[in-house]
Amino acid sequence: MAKQRITLIGNGFASLFFLQYLLAPPVSLPGLGGLRRWLSRYDITLIGNGRFVYFPSIPEFITGKKRTRDITVDIRPWLRRRGVRFVEDRATGIADGGRTVITEKGRFENDALFIGAGPEFMLDDIPGTAEHTYSPCSGPEAMETFMQRLDVLEKGVIYVGFKLNKQDGFVAGRGGQMYECATLLDYALKRRGVRDRFEIHLFSPNIEPGETGMITDVLRERNIVLDYGYEPAAFEAGGMRDADGRFRQADLVLFTPGIRAPAWLRESGLPVSPGGHVSVDRYGRVVGLDKVYVAGDCANHEEPPPWVPHQAHMAQLRSQAAAKNLKQDLRGQAPSHTYRFELSCILNMENDALWLHVASDERPPFFNLFPRHSRKLVKVKDAFEKLYLNYLRYL
Ligand SMILES: Cc1cc2nc3c(=O)[nH]c(=O)nc-3n(C[C@H](O)[C@H](O)[C@H](O)COP(=O)(O)OP(=O)(O)OC[C@H]3O[C@@H](n4cnc5c(N)ncnc54)[C@H](O)[C@@H]3O)c2cc1C
Numbered sequence: 001m002a003k004q005r006i007t008l009i010g011n012g013f014a015s016l017f018f019l020q021y022l023l024a025p026p027v028s029l030p031g032l033g034g035l036r037r038w039l040s041r042y043d044i045t046l047i048g049n050g051r052f053v054y055f056p057s058i059p060e061f062i063t064g065k066k067r068t069r070d071i072t073v074d075i076r077p078w079l080r081r082r083g084v085r086f087v088e089d090r091a092t093g094i095a096d097g098g099r100t101v102i103t104e105k106g107r108f109e110n111d112a113l114f115i116g117a118g119p120e121f122m123l124d125d126i127p128g129t130a131e132h133t134y135s136p137c138s139g140p141e142a143m144e145t146f147m148q149r150l151d152v153l154e155k156g157v158i159y160v161g162f163k164l165n166k167q168d169g170f171v172a173g174r175g176g177q178m179y180e181c182a183t184l185l186d187y188a189l190k191r192r193g194v195r196d197r198f199e200i201h202l203f204s205p206n207i208e209p210g211e212t213g214m215i216t217d218v219l220r221e222r223n224i225v226l227d228y229g230y231e232p233a234a235f236e237a238g239g240m241r242d243a244d245g246r247f248r249q250a251d252l253v254l255f256t257p258g259i260r261a262p263a264w265l266r267e268s269g270l271p272v273s274p275g276g277h278v279s280v281d282r283y284g285r286v287v288g289l290d291k292v293y294v295a296g297d298c299a300n301h302e303e304p305p306p307w308v309p310h311q312a313h314m315a316q317l318r319s320q321a322a323a324k325n326l327k328q329d330l331r332g333q334a335p336s337h338t339y340r341f342e343l344s345c346i347l348n349m350e351n352d353a354l355w356l357h358v359a360s361d362e363r364p365p366f367f368n369l370f371p372r373h374s375r376k377l378v379k380v381k382d383a384f385e386k387l388y389l390n391y392l393r394y395l
Contacts, residue, residue: 003043004330007101007110008084011048011075014116014296014315016392019044019082021323027395035094037083042330045085045110045280047103050076052392056345057314057385058136059177060141062150063191063350068140071385073392081147081241081395091117092115095267100291112291112326116276116319118260119172119297119310122165122276126257128235133255136181137174149252150185155197156251158185159240163231164206165258167275170304172259172297174206175326176356179215181254183349186222205231214373215347216355222349261298273300283335284322291329293322301341307358308341317342344379346381354378 006022008015011221018028022044028036037043050073079086093102094113101108121137123130134146150158160182164173178356182202189195202224209229221228232240232248233251239250271279271287277300279287284299286292295318297310308314317339325335341360346353355372357365370380 008046010116013312017319021149132235161203171309203227203230
């Protein structure tokens with residue numbers, strides 16, 4: 001019987017989790033790729049750049065604990081060990097209701113498609129974002145550049161901020177990560193003995209002025225100025241322009257805008273939500289298309305709770321359901337697997353940490369094995385990273 005052809009776009013969290021749940025067993029060894037491919041009922045092709053980035057550790061560049069080489073993995077050997085064909089290319093369009101992927105170098109036909117193309121940051125939302133701000137979300141190289149600028153500053157004003165895209169009824173943006181950056185900045189400047197020469201501001205139009213809570217408390221304890229409710233009209237050289245024309249001086253701005261699906265995907269004829277995500281149903285299927293699944297930061301949710309963010313963790317839950325559903329779909333059965341909604345992340349402040357957690361079914365993280373507020377969580381976060389990256393490097 002001819003093998004069923006599955007094409008994947010992207011080699012980030014969503015695609016790798018999808019493959020992990022699609023292909024049993026989830027671990028493999030060098031030399032087994034050919035055998036696994038021969039035994040598999042699927043003929044799988046992944047289109048991507050071959051480089052996996054572990055984004056959750058980018059804020060730790062601020063303390064010097066992590067660098068680019070520590071958090072990036074050449075993903076081609078991992079794919080080879082699973083018998084997955086890798087094509088180094090960029091998808092530029094989708095045709096024939098999902099049956100053809102158009103790339104810079106050619107066209108790839110499939111019997112089923114999975115899209116894990118990640119986010120696009122809305123750089124055009126606030127003028128000057130691309131030119132005058134840095135972001136941990138732009139990748140490790142951009143964060144290294146920010147660090148070079150920070151390292152030569154002896155005093156100054158640093159603004160750390162975020163804006164969320166909430167048009168689709170959930171949180172498409174990076175709030176927690178920017179809180180983490182602000183507190184790590186405080187830690188790193190104290191360690192250098194220059195904290196008293198710096199002002200650190202935390203701003204976001206998505207937080208109500210006067211907001212209280214655990215995160216606000218830790219920011220206050222660190223003398224971080226809270227500009228809750230603030231949105232600049234524009235970022236400019238040397239600072240930010242307010243809506244009333246006032247100029248705020250800033251030596252550095254670390255800012256991340258809201259998220260939506262990448263432009264090429266939004267323009268590829270797939271259904272798109274009002275907020276700019278690919279529209280999917282509760283099974284991860286693209287609405288109205290046959291055997292086309294999407295997960296991760298480029299995908300919408302059907303009826304999400306308002307607090308759910310885009311996270312690697314959510315990408316995992318969604319990709320798990322999508323992989324199981326695609327298998328059913330390819331067997332001619334109706335997809336039946338849905339996913340839970342969960343916000344779960346460790347906010348690392350280096351000298352302290354918080355486990356932020358909300359779940360649609362109120363299930364606690366890891367059977368409540370870990371405390372919710374403890375410096376020990378810094379080590380736990382580190383261990384998660386090492387486990388996952390070693391899995392990608394060696395198994
Ligand atoms: C600074 C930071 C800290 C974070 N911290 C956490 C955390 O603590 N916990 C957590 O759960 N989440 C965290 N996240 C969020 C998490 O990293 C994302 O939610 C996750 O990466 C989404 O997975 P994805 O596969 O959708 O996108 P990505 O991981 O970005 O992968 C997208 C993939 O698609 C590829 N691609 C893009 N366009 C194309 C194209 N045209 N053709 C082919 N390939 C393409 C990219 O190269 C990439 O391989 C953090 C993110 C950032 C930026």
